[in-house]
Amino acid sequence: MENKKILIFPACHIIMPSTSNRRAAFFLAAEEYVASSLPQDNYFFSWILNPTVVLGRNQRINQEVNLDFCQTEKIDVIRRRSGGGCIFADNGNIMFSLITGTGAVEPIFAAYAQNVAHSLQCLGADVYVSGRNDIMLNGHGKICGNAFYHSANRNIVHGTMLYDTNTRLMKGALRPDLEKLKSAGVKSVRKRIGLLKDTISCHIEDLRTHLIHSLTNRSITLTEKDVKKIETIESEYYKKEFLYGRHNSSLLICSDRIEGCGKIEIRFDLSGNMINAVELSGDFFEWNDSLTVFQETFSGIEFSPASIKEAIRNNCPEKSIRGLSQESLIALLTPDKLESTNYQPYTN
Known part of the structure; x- marks a missing residue:
C-alpha cells in the first residue's frame, strides 16, 4: 500500500480559470479532458457546487431522485460516467477528482481514500476508511463517498466530502434505498451521514486548501482554450438520452x-x-x-x-x-x- 501511495501522491494540482457557478457536468468533463489530453501524470483538483444531485452511471433516475422537488427547489440533476450511488452536493461540500495512469484500480482507489483520510486526521478529525473505500467520521457517519471508472489509458477517481450541507434539500432530493439504509442500521439519510464542521474548527475553504497542500506538490494551470474544449465535452452530459436513457423501455x-x-x-x-x-x-x-x-x-x-x-x-x-x-x-x-x-x- 505504501508503494502505491508514493506512486500516486503527491499529485499535480490542476488550476482552472474562474469556475464560479459551473455545473457538475463541467467538472466531470474536465476529468475526461485531463485524462485524454494532458501528459502522463497523476492529477488532482477540487470543486464546489450549487445544490446538485449526481447520479451513478447505472441508476434509475426515478428510483433515486425526486425530480419534482429538484425542479421546485432549482436543484441541478446530472449523471456521471462512474458507477456507485446517488449523491447530493451543495456549497457545503468539497468535490474531488483524481486522474491517474493505467494500473489496477483497487490499489489506486484505496490509496486515494487512505491519503484523504490521513489529511483529515492531521486536522484532528477522527476518521477511518470503511466498506468500499468510504470515509467515516467515528461516531457520526459517512463524510466521504467515492467512485471510479476507466477512461482510455487512465483511471478516474472522484468523491464528495461533507463539511456541511442543507439537510432539508438533501432529504427532499434523494430517494434512498430503504433496504440499504436498513442493512446499515439507520433510519434516514441524515442519520447515515456525518458533517466535518461538527468536529473541526477550520472554514471550508481552509479545509480545501489544506487538502490540496497535503495531496499535491506541483501544479498546472489550464487555459481558456482548454476550458472551451472541456465545454464541448460538457455538452454531452446534458443530452436527455444520457441523463434518462440508460435503461430499456x-x-x-x-x-x-x-x-x-x-x-x-x-x-x-x-x-x-x-x-x-x-x-x-x-x-x-x-x-x-x-x-x-x-x-x-x-x-x-x-x-x-x-x-x-x-x-x-x-x-x-x-x-x-x-x-x-x-x-x-x-x-x-x-x-x-x-x-x-x-x-x-x-x-x-
Missing part, C-alpha cells in the same frame, strides 16, 4: 373510472424518464381522435408532475373525451393511480 399504466366519463387507461412507454409512446383504452366516448391527441400531448416529454401538468394545460387533451375534465386527467396521473412494469415512479 418500461411501461407505466394509469387507470381509473371517472364519474360521467367512464374507464380510462393510459399506458406510457418510457425510456428512463422520457415518454416514448402513449396508448389509450377504456369505455369512454370520444369527441374526436383521442389517441392521436394524447400521443401528440405526451410523447417526447419528461414524465414528471410539472411536465405532465404543463402538457395538459397547453394542449387540453381532455377535450377529446366526453365528460373528462382537466382536473380529473391530472388526478388520474397521480402516483397512487399508477402501476408499473420494471419501473418505479417517484412520489411526493
